[in-house]
Amino acid sequence: MTDVSYPVKGQCQCGNVNFTLKTAPKMVIACHCKECQKLSTSAFSITCVVDAKNIDIQGELKQTSRTTDSGNENIGHFCSGCGNRIYQLNPAAPDMIKFKAAASLDDTRMIVPAMHVWTSEKQDWVVIPDDVQQFEKQR
Known part of the structure; x- marks a missing residue:
């Protein structure tokens, strides 16, 4: 992973939500499940797992909920x-944030997936490094 100087700032597409990532993510995951494909409108979604105390988020957020x-x-x-997804969380584990807006950070060099999950639902053309x-499912 390339050296990144923390904190790293970022914002949503319209600029109404700003965030500061204070430390490196604990893990970067690419999820290929159908729900993440819908969420990202792409072949997979990138999630940075971070401790809630290590990210500051400012701005008006709305929320949705679903059962996994x-x-x-x-x-x-x-x-x-703008509707950009900023993060997700499991209310049973509120200290762990699944930061979805990682690609909106000013410096994205730390966004290198260490794991791919739900590969059983991935698009056939996606090639994952060996x-x-x-x-195949959630870890």
């Missing part, structure tokens, strides 16, 4: 202006 395949609740927080962990 494991039965957990997944609460998504998004910008009320040296990266892969799981």
Whole structure:
């Protein structure tokens, strides 16, 4: 991973939500499940797992909620202006943020997936490097 100077700032597409990532993510995951494909309108979604204390988020957020395949609740927080997803969390583990807006950071060099999950639902044309962990379903 390339050296990144923290904190790293970023903002949603319209600029109404600003965030500061204070430290490197604990993990970067690419999820290929159908829900993440819908969320990202792409082949997969990138998630940076961070401790809630290590990210500051400012701006008006709205939220959605859905039940995952494991039965957990997944609460998504998004910008009320442009609709960009900022983060998700499981209310049973509120100290862990699944930061979805990582590509909106001013410096994105730390966005290198160490793991790919739900590869059973990935698009056929996506090629995952052999040296990266892969799981057919959620880890």
